[in-house]
Amino acid sequence: MPRIIYLLRHGQTEFNAELRMQGHCDSPLTGQGVAQAHAMGATLREEVSNPADWQVLASPLGRAMQTAQLVCQELGLPHSCIRAEPRLIEVCFGEWEKKQVEILRLQYPELNGVPDWYFQAPACEPYAAVVQRIENWLADTELPARLIVVAHGLLGRILRGVYAGLTPDQLWQQDMPQDAFFRLQNGTITRISCAQFAN
Secondary structure (H helix, E strand, O other): OOOEEEEEEOOOEHHHHOOEOOOOOOOOEOHHHHHHHHHHHHHHHHHOOOHHHOEEEEOOOHHHHHHHHHHHHHHOOOHHHEEEOHHHOOOOOHHHOOOEHHHHHHHOHHHOOOOOHHHHOOOOOOHHHHHHHHHHHHOOOOOOOEEEEEEOHHHHHHHHHHHHOOOHHHHHHOOOOOOEEEEEEOOEEEEEEOOOOOO
């Protein structure tokens, strides 16, 4: 059976709202982030006929796990069904974690317009290492055929690029939404916008 992956990014966090580099550090979801997580779950409920047939995987970072719990709430699944997957953790931004993007751009003006500028951070996880763990995960024959994945912005962007064999230019042109998610099936990526969620 061909594998289908629904790839979600966590909802907005406090650091997202402050335009801070997050990486392996963490911050909780904002009220908007909670609403986004519910909206993703409600939209996903319309996509999958029987949620119990799907394995839910999440990055071990708190913001992804919190989002996965809210998505599962909408799907009628227990939180205990969520499995932490270390290979889906966000890129480590080294010494730039917790720093505001605007300040970094002022400090390093030569990075303006450079699409993969994140990887210029001192002690950052190398791009090749990120690709390797994504390729390792995608090639894992132990993974089930039906997957709901809650991960991160940059990790998700690179994962989609690796999955679909995108060129570097195509990869870096992709967006990193928190009000939409993606279906990965038969080498094709489909963007699915989320319906508004009323608290």
